[in-house]
Amino acid sequence: MKTKAKTKIKHSMGDRIVLFVIYVIVIAMVLLVLYPIVFVISSSFSDPVAVSSGDVWLWPVRPTLDAYKRVFREPEIITGYLNTIFYTVVGTMINLTVTVPCGYALSKNSLPGRGFWMGFFMFTMYFSGGMIPTYLLVQKLGLYNTRTILLIMGAFSVYNCIICRTFFSGIPKELEEAAAIDGCSPFRCFLQIILPTSQALLGVMVLYFAISHWNSYFNAMMYINKQEYKPLQLILRKILVEAQNMASMLEGGADEEYAAEMYKTAQLLKYAVIVVSSVPVMILYPFLQKYFAKGVMIGSVKG
Amino acid sequence: MKNQTTVATHLARSKRLSINWNKLGQRIWKHRAYYIMMLPAIIYIAIFKYVPMRGIQMAFQNFRPVLGYDRSPWVGFKHFVDFVTGPNFVMMMENTLTLTFYSLVVGFPIPIILALMLNEVSEKVRKPMQTILYAPHFISTVVLVGMIHILFSPSVGIVNQVIKALGGESIYFIVEESAFSHLYVWSGVWQQMGWNAIIYLAALSAVDPQLHEAARIDGATLLQRIRYVNLPTIMPTVIILLVMRIGTLASVGYEKIYLMQNDLNINASEVISTYVYKRGILNTNYSFSAAVDLFNNVVNIVLLLLANQVAKKTSETSLF
Secondary structure (H helix, E strand, O other), rough: HHHHHOOOOOOOOOHHHHHHHHHHHHHHHHHHHHHHHHHHHHHHOOOHHHHOOOOOOOOOOOOHHHHHHHHOOOHHHHHHHHHHHHHHHHHHHHHHHHHHHHHHHHOOOOEEEOOHHHHHHHHHHOOOHHHHHHHHHHHHHOOOOHHHHHHHHOOOHHHHHHHHHHHHHHOOHHHHHHHHHOOHHHHHHEEEEEEEHHHHOOOOOOOOHHHHHHHHHHHHHHHOOOHHOOOOHHHHHHHHHHHHHHHHHHOOOOOOOOHHHHHHHHHHHHHHHHHHHHHHHHHHHHHHHHHHHHHHHHHOOOO | EEEHHHHHHHHHHHHHHHHHHHHHHHHHHHOOOHHHHHHHHHHHHHHHEEEEEEEHHHHHEOOOOOOOOHHOOOOOOHHHHHHHOOHHHHHHHHHHHHHHHHHHHHOOOOHHHHOOOOOOOHHHHHHHHHHHHHHHHHOOHHHHHHHHHHHHOOOOOHHHHHHOOOOOOOOOHHHHHHHOOOOOOHHHHHHHHHHHHHHHHHOOOOOOHHHHHHHHOOOOOHHHHHHHHHHHHHHHHHHHHHHHHHOOOOOOOHHHHHOOOOOOHHHHHHHHHHHHHHHHHHOOOOOHHHHHHHHHHHHHHHHHHHHHHHHHHHHHOOOO
16 A cells, blocks of 8 residues: 555646646547437437427437338338348358468468469559459459359458468467377368467458448449349448438539439438448447457558 | 589579479478468459459550450550540649548548547546547448538538537538548548557557656656657557558548549549549440559559658668
């Protein structure tokens, strides 16, 4: 008790002022980040009339679940939702089976041609054929307008592979050597010894891959035309962005009943649809939070 | 004499080389399990990254899909000249560079400052704060742009409510040309500052507490300790991240920019990559947009090499 008191040096007056200022700034930043999120959630539970007249500031006004009921009645949103779940689950599994073993193989110092393959992969991080040739290739392969393309595109990520490689080269070699002497094949070694000790890495990889599948819209916009294949983000784009731009066109004088109708629906649905689309990610988030610092740290060690 | 030795070394080298090939084959066979593990990745990269590189030639052709790469007529640098002398070139270059450097100048230091400040906050308060600050990172681009539309709406948007309450005129931010870059950059800061601070916080947790105690005993104030103890500790991390960030500099977030574009703000929001998408995919001007894309790619690489050189000279850290 006494020693504790001794080591604790009192803050000087100036330090306390600085600390106070720091607290004020940090709290302000947190509130600034928090406010838009709270506002959207509150609006989604509020009476649409109150929302459109600007009565909602912080808490829901005249709480109702109407918007949510509407969201779950829109067949487009339901289809998009199911599609996105499919793309995320299957796509992430493909990502993991392509990327993680490759990172493991590249972590082997004894691997012949290791430098060559690293160069082979890393070159594509900085130079590519570009958007148009890739698009034409996809068309030529017959993958345009198929579900497959959304699963395959980005199946392998060089950046994540380097994270894996860095992580695996940090695992003590003795672990595998002992097993190898006992006649363990590299595959078994990888599956039964390495992977079980790499939960932090797998957690980070699942997080990165799953989130990028869940949130991506650009590939779908480029390669998918069929309504029944569209992922949720494209539907969201229609409701959250295109309909709002139509509103600006309306105010600019372009009169179309369709635009007006779409705008009205969008006004009603947009808050609820934001919440519904973000809920799965937000549920995943606390479970994976403990891996964040680790994942970012592994990633920062350059390959 | 000299000739002889060269011939001799050549012979020796070629002999060594041939033996090496043999040995290499053997070694690869010995490591075939690892090669099988890499195979899916190699196939993917070969098909989806290296095969399209052949398509770059269409930038110098009048490419038509029916004719293919072999029979499409060559036009040399025509598309490049068309692009560079075109009416939108200066505007697009300006937009691309403005958005890039603005994001860098604002987006890079803020997470560092945030981390330095969060580090002084007591742990009990810090944990929930971090949970909140990281959350926007997981919001999709589409939702983020949707939220910009909501918060900056001229009628009910909260920002305009505040402006009106203060006696100002409501501003239609989303279609306002001059507001575009600010909206783009600061919404990015809002979304990423917490996430980007993680790494600095991790680096700060490695600071030896004895250093702080010694500094205190010597009468250093809190600000001085942040400046002379904490900041130097995270400096190596800062430099590595800066180099990495500059490496990805010219690949502006076109996915977000594309969503934020509308007919009215297009003069401030059109960047090279969005232009490539529109001209190429939507208007099927394949060759022209491939040329624009290649131009962009070359600019990126030049920037990257420059950044790498500067980093090497000044800090001994580099990407390659």
